[in-house]
Amino acid sequence: MSLxxxxxxxxxxxxxATFYAEVFxxxxxxxxxxxxMPPNPEYPLPDEAKSLIMHARVNIMGKIVMFSDVFPGxxxxxxxxxxxxxxxxDEQQTRSLFEKLSEGGKxxxxxxxxxxxxxxxxLTDRFGIEWQVSLDSETFEA
Numbered sequence: 001m002s003l004x005x006x007x008x009x010x011x012x013x014x015x016x017a018t019f020y021a022e023v024f025x026x027x028x029x030x031x032x033x034x035x036x037m038p039p040n041p042e043y044p045l046p047d048e049a050k051s052l053i054m055h056a057r058v059n060i061m062g063k064i065v066m067f068s069d070v071f072p073g074x075x076x077x078x079x080x081x082x083x084x085x086x087x088x089x090d091e092q093q094t095r096s097l098f099e100k101l102s103e104g105g106k107x108x109x110x111x112x113x114x115x116x117x118x119x120x121x122x123l124t125d126r127f128g129i130e131w132q133v134s135l136d137s138e139t140f141e142a
Contacts, residue, residue: 001093006066006083006132010076013053013069020065021058030057034071038115048072055116083122085132094119098133101125 009016017028035050052069059065066085070076088094098111104126111121111133119135 001086001088001090004064004066004085004087006068006085008068008070008076008081008083009053010081011052011069013056013067017053017056017058017067020060024058024060026059028056028058030055032056034069046072083130083132085134087134087136089136091119091135094133094135098123101131101133 007016014031017031020026021028031053032055033050034045034052034054037045037054039045049072052071054068056067057064058067070081086094086097088097095111098121102123102125105124107121107123109120109122111119114120117134117136120133122130122132124130
C-alpha cells in the first residue's frame with residue numbers, strides 16, 4: 001500500500017508537470033489525455049476536454065506525484081486541488097479504508113470499477129481532506 005499526492009490543475013497540467021519535472025531533474029513518466037480514454041457513448045467527450053491531461057506522473061525526489069486537469073465544468077478551487085491517494089493491492093483493505101474515511105464525510109464517487117482500476121472512489125473526509133482510494137492497477141484484469 002502507498003500514499004500518493006494528486007494535484008489538479010485548471011487546463012495547465014501539461015505545463016505544470018513539465019515544469020516540476022525540469023525543476024527536480026526528472027521526467028514526465030506517464031501522460032494521458034481525456035481524449036485517450038476509451039469512448040463512452042453515454043458520456044460523449046466534449047471537444048474542449050480531448051487535449052486536457054487526464055493523468056500524468058512525475059518522480060519528485062523518489063516519490064511519485066500525479067497530475068490531472070479538472071474536467072470541463074467541474075469545480076476548481078485553489079487550495080482544494082490536492083488529493084491524497086491511497087493505492088492498495090488488497091481489495092478488502094481498499095473497501096475498508098474507503099468506508100472508514102467516508103464516515104462523517106462526503107462521497108463524491110462511490111467505489112466502482114473503472115478502466116484503470118477494479119475498485120476506485122473519491123471522497124472528502126469529515127475534516128475537508130480530499131481522498132482518492134484505488135486498487136492497484138497492476139491487479140486489474142479487464
